[in-house]
Amino acid sequence: MAHDVFISYSKSDKPTADAVCAYLEAHQIRCWIAPRDILPSADWGESIIDALAAAQAMVLVFSAGANSSVQVKREVERAVHLGIPIIPLRIEDVAPTKSLEFFLSMPHWLDAFTEPMERHLQYLVEVLQRVLTGPDGKPRKSTSVPYEATLVTPPEPPAPITPPPIAAPPIADAPTVAPPTAPPPPPRSASPPAFDPQPPVSAPKPKLLERREMLGVLAGIGVMAIGGSYFLLAGKGGSGGSAVVHMPPPPRTLTGHVGSVNAVAFSPDGKSLASGGADKIIRIWDLVTGTVTKSVMGHKDTVQCLAYAAALNRLGSASNDRTVRLWNLADYSITNTLFGHMDNVNFLAFNPSNSQVASCSTDGTVKFWDTSSGSLQNSITVDTKQLVTSVAYSPDGSKLASSCGNGDANIWDVATQAKLLSATTGNSAVQTVAFSPNGGQFASAGNDKNITLWDSATGNKLMTLSGHTEIVETVIFAADGRTLFSGSDDKTIKIWDVASGKALFTLTGHTSAIYCLALSPDGKTLASASTDQTVKLWDLS
Missing domain, CATH: 2.130.10.10 (YVTN repeat-like/Quinoprotein amine dehydrogenase)
Structure with a gap:
């Protein structure tokens, strides 16, 4: 299928990657993501290579899982070889391993491990729109220049949200024109273990479940609320036992059928x-x-x-x-x-x-x-x-x-x-x-x-x-x-x-x-x- 963006992710981050994919496609950015876009009869490796060659950008869903994934490293290395812009979307507050840092030694990261998630996803859309269009705003032609990784200069990232004041400007009013200031580099741990392939066992994953739930809500692959943040679904008895069903997390996707x-x-x-x-x-x-x-x-x-x-x-x-x-x-x-x-x-x-x-x-x-x-x-x-x-x-x-x-x-x-x-x-x-x-x-x-x-x-x-x-x-x-x-x-x-x-x-x-x-x-x-x-x-x- 024709696509603009290749989405790379580790197995543990599939729900998040699916949600990111759905959000981008809802904003008319065509995505390629495995296994959805790999035909059952096709060779997996060849499909990955072909998809990367046809992509104009890569979104890397970056986490501790991505750090230790051999497949992610191969995909990133291939993207660098092809000169494809790589946009790392950090969903966990971890730094890359040295092997990944070698390929991702660019100054601009998109940090998406704080709420609300919608701001980060909208920001990602803005970044990709800039990547996929030339200076004149016209669609950029696909290029394939070996060993020239493209650095992405994104617009201003969304400002962090603190509890007060409540009256923060809505997302729709956020400027889409990038000011001269570049976003800060990702925070790095002072201790060497942060660069190990796996984080210490004692280090908790930062709100992964909550983030995925919010990602589904805000990305659209979950739900969009109309007039409220939840609905009531009564038990089968019809009286009592009602459960509050909050916005569903991103759906699981079952692939395997060929055709409708x-x-x-x-x-x-x-x-x-x-x-x-x-x-x-x-x-x-x-x-x-x-x-x-x-x-x-x-x-x-x-x-x-x-x-x-x-x-x-x-x-x-x-x-x-x-x-x-x-x-x-x-x-x-x-x-x-x-x-x-x-x-x-x-x-x-x-x-x-x-x-x-x-x-x-x-x-x-x-x-x-x-x-x-x-x-x-x-x-x-x-x-x-x-x-x-x-x-x-x-x-x-x-x-x-x-x-x-x-x-x-x-x-x-x-x-x-x-x-x-x-x-x-x-x-x-x-x-x-x-x-x-x-x-x-x-x-x-x-x-x-x-x-x-x-x-x-x-x-x-x-x-x-x-x-x-x-x-x-x-x-x-x-x-x-x-x-x-x-x-x-x-x-x-x-x-x-x-x-x-x-x-x-x-x-x-x-x-x-x-x-x-x-x-x-x-x-x-x-x-x-x-x-x-x-x-x-x-x-x-």
């Missing part, structure tokens, strides 16, 4: 996650290690949807190969393949008892299947000319909601297949529907960029949630029904207060459309799937 990731689903025990997409492979992830424990193959085309059936010990998948498959969780063997749709199967949902699975298709139908035998029970023709995009059972299993390309969201009686009501917002396609946990309302969203809340009994419109700037692809309710999550082609996830209709948070970090969201059984983790080929895990606890 269209579907994610948490296992019933919350210990693993299934994902599927354009590469036709269903991947099962261990959520502790972030590694793939199983690659499930069988579909012959894009996997569009995944859902677990806890009572059956099954995983269901829907695909563009016109089938629904049910997989045994013991060994992920196929127990049933459901044939009957004449076009792409876009979505599936299990009823609460797991005795039935509903699927919908581009062929304009919704089909009901027996999960034990795999036999077709009933079929509804929703529209002969438009695709059906999603389905959702009501909490008691008596009703099914469907969304359609004709602009309708319909509610059906599962027993009789009779249409109970039809809700429409116009001619714009509806991409997704979801029932609230108590079944009293349902949400629909789609091409009009809005989310609409409806009364499930009458079909009356209750509220419109506006804020996304592109198609809304997916919506889900939290277990308490007070919070709604939405994912959009505008690359953002929004968290809404259902009572007021206000957006509480906007999560950014994906670099392309978000197709699917899923909540863990305990409600503490949100998973998002995107056409940027990644799955992100957001900590809501």
Whole structure:
């Protein structure tokens, strides 16, 4: 991929590096970062070399971990050889080892180990904007001059913040023109051990956890608050036991898919996650290690949807190969393949008892299947000319909601297949529907960029949630029904207060459309799937 900046970091600093990457990309600075931008079939070393050769600058996330990383040293040495400007972003108050100091003996560092983090990240953006443009403000052409490391003269660094006075000028008012004064060099310890590859065991890491949490908040890969610094997420009981969920830290990113990731689903025990997409492979992830424990193959085309059936010990998948498959969780063997749709199967949902699975298709139908035998029970023709995009059972299993390309969201009686009501917002396609946990309302969203809340009994419109700037692809309710999550082609996830209709948070970090969201059984983790080929895990606890 085309990029401006190569991000170098040690393994221990990956969450911080991911957050820095997301912040820079949110400010139109294209980044290359491993492993995200290394294809599964590509040679790791060659990919690093090629990426450095194509970069116009390197951002080094500098810490004690970077000090002792052989890989970081190699990347820095290569950047110096290529004449690439190196901007060290110090996230810990440590000095470089002598081997790194040899390459980084430049006077200008960006210190980012004090709060608030946003000031340092904005400063980094300003520095990179200067590096990536020439004196005339035009984009600088990539150069490759051996053994001429470029010294970066940044604008004035942000002034340290002390508790009083509170009325410090906002970030937006900070000058962007560099005064003649250069920033001071990084503080160095008077004692020789500061230059050792590893700091003394007794030396604590300076607020690393807090800094990473703040980095996620301010970098955008975490969240941006609207009207407050936290939101309330009640327990599953709906009363009492409410937990204050502060701004999430930077998400974990799962990479491995080749092509769009269209579907994610948490296992019933919350210990693993299934994902599927354009590469036709269903991947099962261990959520502790972030590694793939199983690659499930069988579909012959894009996997569009995944859902677990806890009572059956099954995983269901829907695909563009016109089938629904049910997989045994013991060994992920196929127990049933459901044939009957004449076009792409876009979505599936299990009823609460797991005795039935509903699927919908581009062929304009919704089909009901027996999960034990795999036999077709009933079929509804929703529209002969438009695709059906999603389905959702009501909490008691008596009703099914469907969304359609004709602009309708319909509610059906599962027993009789009779249409109970039809809700429409116009001619714009509806991409997704979801029932609230108590079944009293349902949400629909789609091409009009809005989310609409409806009364499930009458079909009356209750509220419109506006804020996304592109198609809304997916919506889900939290277990308490007070919070709604939405994912959009505008690359953002929004968290809404259902009572007021206000957006509480906007999560950014994906670099392309978000197709699917899923909540863990305990409600503490949100998973998002995107056409940027990644799955992100957001900590809501």
